[in-house]
Amino acid sequence: MANIIKTLQEVTMDNQAATAIGGDDSLTFSKFWSLTDRFAGGLQAREITAGDAIAIRLSNPRAFLIAFYGTLRNGCVPVSMPTDYHTDDIIAVLNETGCDAFVTDETPFLTILNRADETRVAITVDCDARMGVTLSAFLDNDGMNSAGSRTGIDVVRQSDSDRGLIAYVGHDDGEPLGVTYTHAALAGAASVGRSILERDGTQCHLGSLPLSNPLELMYGTTATILDGGTYLPHPQWDPETVQSLCYTDRVDRTFVSPSQYETLAALEIDADETVAVLEPTTAALEEHEDAVTRLRGRPETGLTHVRTSATADTSPRWETVPMVESCVLEDGADGELAVSGPAVMDSYVGRPALTDETIETNDSTRWIRTGVTGDEPALSQPGDTTNLADSISS
Numbered sequence: 001m002a003n004i005i006k007t008l009q010e011v012t013m014d015n016q017a018a019t020a021i022g023g024d025d026s027l028t029f030s031k032f033w034s035l036t037d038r039f040a041g042g043l044q045a046r047e048i049t050a051g052d053a054i055a056i057r058l059s060n061p062r063a064f065l066i067a068f069y070g071t072l073r074n075g076c077v078p079v080s081m082p083t084d085y086h087t088d089d090i091i092a093v094l095n096e097t098g099c100d101a102f103v104t105d106e107t108p109f110l111t112i113l114n115r116a117d118e119t120r121v122a123i124t125v126d127c128d129a130r131m132g133v134t135l136s137a138f139l140d141n142d143g144m145n146s147a148g149s150r151t152g153i154d155v156v157r158q159s160d161s162d163r164g165l166i167a168y169v170g171h172d173d174g175e176p177l178g179v180t181y182t183h184a185a186l187a188g189a190a191s192v193g194r195s196i197l198e199r200d201g202t203q204c205h206l207g208s209l210p211l212s213n214p215l216e217l218m219y220g221t222t223a224t225i226l227d228g229g230t231y232l233p234h235p236q237w238d239p240e241t242v243q244s245l246c247y248t249d250r251v252d253r254t255f256v257s258p259s260q261y262e263t264l265a266a267l268e269i270d271a272d273e274t275v276a277v278l279e280p281t282t283a284a285l286e287e288h289e290d291a292v293t294r295l296r297g298r299p300e301t302g303l304t305h306v307r308t309s310a311t312a313d314t315s316p317r318w319e320t321v322p323m324v325e326s327c328v329l330e331d332g333a334d335g336e337l338a339v340s341g342p343a344v345m346d347s348y349v350g351r352p353a354l355t356d357e358t359i360e361t362n363d364s365t366r367w368i369r370t371g372v373t374g375d376e377p378a379l380s381q382p383g384d385t386t387n388l389a390d391s392i393s394s
Helices: 004-014 029-045 061-073 087-097 110-115 183-196 214-225 239-247 258-266 309-314 352-358 389-393
Strands: 019-021 053-057 077-080 099-104 121-124 163-172 175-182 204-207 230-233 253-256 275-279 293-298 302-307 325-329 336-340 359-362 365-373
Touching: 004 029, 004 061, 004 183, 004 214, 019 029, 019 061, 029 061, 053 061, 053 087, 061 077, 061 214, 061 230, 077 087, 087 099, 087 110, 087 163, 087 175, 099 110, 163 183, 163 214, 175 183, 175 214, 183 214, 183 302, 204 214, 214 230, 214 253, 214 302, 239 258, 253 258, 258 275, 325 365, 352 359, 352 365
Parallel strands: 019 230, 053 077, 053 099, 077 163, 099 121, 204 230, 204 253, 253 275, 275 293
Antiparallel strands: 163 175, 293 302, 325 336, 336 365, 359 365
16 A cells, blocks of 8 residues: 555654754654644544545645645545635635635635535635634644544555545646546655655755645655655745755755746856756757756656756766656657656546546556657657666766
């Protein structure tokens, strides 16, 4: 069973006094585990049980992670969404996924509760509770265990194929677009992410991207925490802070968007071993002369390809990341690159036709179309499954 909460429990027992979430309001693994326990207890007290969906729309990374892992501890399904989703989008998400609870920093939210068919509880962070309950009040309970113990022995078990995360990633024809992942996909992404982040000693991952980005959540933050490392929130991104942290060697890795990297490059930040640029797979492929690590991926596919200074010296191609395979679907003029790996999506939420268009199944292997033509010379060819953990970690 690939339940990442069991892994988090084991890591917590081995690293109780270590810092799980850094920053001004840091949390040790022991304290963080206790707070996820209390969040699960708050859900149970309101008769929200395994399989129920919990929506999370937060810009506060610390609160987001308490809600995310606390939801999983109770066997429920976290539903993340970008903070630029406003009233109509949020209502659509809540109704489409049938969320029983809504964790939010959106104010006011009474209209949302009135129009959300199944949402019974609003949990507020950094805003007026009004018709809801503040996160601090929600966490004011004895947790999951009847004896008030924080041992975590009551972690709800889920199978590999059960839903582990629903991440809303944008819009499709004006409507919110969500991607569903299984528990196996969450575990697979964490495993790949740990190999990407691999270095000697304890890791510190700087959160330059929002946690509503599933690639940041699954491959950066979760992979770091499940490896006993520290996630350092950076909710109000600014290049000067990144520059300072890189110069003082206080972080080992941060994922940034292409535009964020352009800003960092303009400051002439020498952080090639720390910064990894996340680029969407469907973007035009370009040759990069800089030595920074570049990762390609989409929410549907997970991280799929990598290019580093080490690989650029030996090959002009983008290489596949560990455990990812690629093939060319020969159903078009040039064929279309498709990928398969441990962290590909299970489906789109409420979009069966779009799911069928995006996923091809061949000999029980699920291939996700990337939208990139298969003869693109900058991509690795079918069958390439190079493990680049050593070169990525540099």
